[in-house]
Amino acid sequence: MNVPKTYLTAMIGLLAASCADSLPEPETVPPIVIEGWIEDGAHPIVMVTHAVDLNSETDNFDSCVEKWARVTVDDGERRVLLFARIDRDYFPPLVYTTNDITGAVGKTYTLTVETENRTVRATTSIPQITRLQKLTAEQILESDSLYILTAKVNVTAESEGYYKFLTKVNSDEKRYYSSFLGTFKSADYNPADGWRVRKGIHNTHSGHYSPHYHYGDTVAVKFCTMDSAAYAYWTAYENVVSTGSNQFFPQQTACQGNLSEGGRGYWFGYGVSFGRIIIK
């Protein structure tokens, strides 16, 4: 056996293998991102953007808004085309909606979004409403200005439902934001303790985020009953949002919504109950 030759071949093989480590290419067409919901007694709201390819030069987020999408909602009886309107309560400030469809408990709604490159679909239903019974504010012991909110809801361990809180504080916030750690299922809820409703978390807030409220705040709370797909999505979402920017505990799981291939985000139906409290 020619030992040097064998050794050389082995070395070249190893080095060649070391060069064969190439990155997987991302999808060439960025996925469509849908943020859409329909509540009982309200019209559908749909926002359509596309994802930013982080391996290329980052473009302005405004360019990610799909301004010319064809968005329709089918309630099982008719299919309605949604129109786009400027609404600065939302970000991006372009929403697709219609006055021709109003959400109703028990009905199923199918969303179809068509853009130049993709078409995605999703179906959801509006579950029975669970009532928000009571909101109480309590001062944090270590602070003279921070408060926590506790909600009592009509949920028992036997309810077998999935729930979510959203909040809107004062006039600063124009829309409801997902309450920090505000997603739970019946088994997680203890009627004696209630559920702590933390302030909604969002990257676009000004200054530092705190999950607590201040004296004088007016807090509007939306309590949603939803299906298991929505529960799975919002649980993953909260984990990603809470620790996604923390380098030491990064969360790299995907938020799997209910959209067809090529789509990210969600289209969910909510049975909603509202509450409001002025902290004083």
Add this chain to the structure above:
Amino acid sequence: MTHRTASFANTITRRMSAAASVLFVMSTASGVVSPDNPDSLRLELHEVEVTATSRPLVSGRDAGARHLSASGVASLPSLTGTPDALHAIQSLPGVSSNSELTGGIYVYGGDNSVNRISVAGHRIVNPMHLLGIFPTFNNSYFSSFGFEPVPVGFDTDMSAGAVIDAVPHRTAPYHTTGSLNVGLIESSGNLAIPLQSDSSMITVGLRGSYIDLLFGNALRIDNSTLGYRFGEFNAGYTRSVGRTYRLTVDMMATSDRAVLSNRDYLSTGRLTWYNLMLGATLTNGKTSHDLTVTSYGNGFEINESGLGQLFPSSYLSASYGLTVSRESGLSGGASASVQRATLQTGQHTPPGIGLDTWCSYQFRPASGLTVTPAVGFCSYAVPGHRQYHLAPLPRLAVGWQPTLPLTIGLRYASAMQSSILVRESTAGLPANFLLNVCGDLKPVKAHTITVYATLSTAVMNLTAEAYYRRTLHMPEFDGAILNLLNAGYDPLDDIRDSNGHTRGISLMASRGMGRLRGWVTYNLAFSQFRWTGTESGWFPSSHDRKHDLKINLLWNAGRHVTVGGTWILATGYPYTKASYGYMIGENLICEYMPHNSSRMPTYARLDLSARFVLSDSRRVRQSLSLSVYNVLAHHNILFVSTSYSTKKGIHTVTSTMESVIPSLNYTIELK
């Protein structure tokens, strides 16, 4: 003449480094008195042969077992100015270079948690301090450090990876000796006190860090700041009677506290962890009894604006081992151990019981050839779950020395480990929990083989090594730390099982003599894992460095000055890169490429140190050590993450730690 020879010997001894020992082999002188002049004495010297044998910084011809002297380790640069044996081990063949984030020992692509780290053979569970910054051991408390990447012997509380053993001083001094090391970031002190006779002594070591005191922002990365302090205590008792009987008692206790603050979310995470090890060894001739109790615990507290929740976990192991060896080369042993773990959610895992037996036989079938086959039977039972694991574990060491300078060898070891460390943090922060095998968790198993050749010349040792390692049932946590806040959450549901293998070659050149000493190591390695039970493909292990070049050099610039340098050039670690980012609910959500499919940029770092001996008398030596970490201010990227801001939109962020970290230490030694 005898006096001259002794004087010469003293001179040589002084001129040699502290790590060198000098052996003189000489003939006697014969004297003849002349009858003509009775006052004259004619001396005729026979030939005098002086042979100097160095003890290099790293010794051991066998690539599967090496030793580092504590004094050699003390000469090398370190980040905090305190010598770090594990940093030195990280620069050995087959071991991945560290970064500022990783303080562990990653051998042949294996995780740090599969190593068995011990003091005097008594296991310590996860004894690392924070990140890759602080040394694990109080260096001057110990005399040497053993490192076996492929252990052929068996230990109680077995691990599936390398064995790293810190050996305390065992020889009783004639009088009290010790040292005090005072630095800007941490300080340490040690004492060795002889008792009534020379045959017994007690040793005490103390160490503490106060980095926040002077460098409050040193551990700041982007929007996260780490506050940190720790204390460490070592104690030992040694009693020897004659040459055969020796009793040693050792203990090590550590306590660490870190506070992680996040500016954006006004949230903090408090991490506290401790280690406690108490061990005793009774050696009577060829028989040895070992008793060890080791405990590890941590508390992880998530705190938001004054509202906190604590998640404590703990692990306790007690073991007894008996080892008997015979002159014939036959040795054997048995051990029994019991483990118990409590998870962060308050769950107790059922206690597990380990029973191991082993035997080995060393023989020499031919000149220069040494063969040591060994076999162990490792069993682990969890009576509460009616679980039993039994594995025969064959091992083999073959060393052949065809000519004096050349050694060719092979080592093979199979191993099984019943304690599993589950990491919840990327940076190895001890927000982890340790548990023994139970439920769906299986013991970690590994098979490691290495083939090596060592050429020892008068000026240099050259070693070439090829290795392969197969790892089975390596666990990885796939859940979210915030899930711990949910009462019904079971973290065991989010542990994923993976199998993997590593192959590679290592080259090492070392020089232990002369004014310039040190070693150069190059690794070429491929380490891959794959999730079990899924269709997923192979992905690089988290500590895979394909190319890894490490140079450690020491130069005796003068009688009182030693200059050292460490240079590392290595392929960056794998990481999981975000491919897409988008906004939902005005929060940034990312999609990621396959696990560990991307690489950090090349890691490079030059550390320099200088040690000045201020005074050196018969009893007292004073010295000043200056270390500069990352002298060239190379911006090594620690994290790559994605962020959103209204100004920049969605963008990629890279994080580096403070570039250049100097440290100054004053040491006084009582000899």
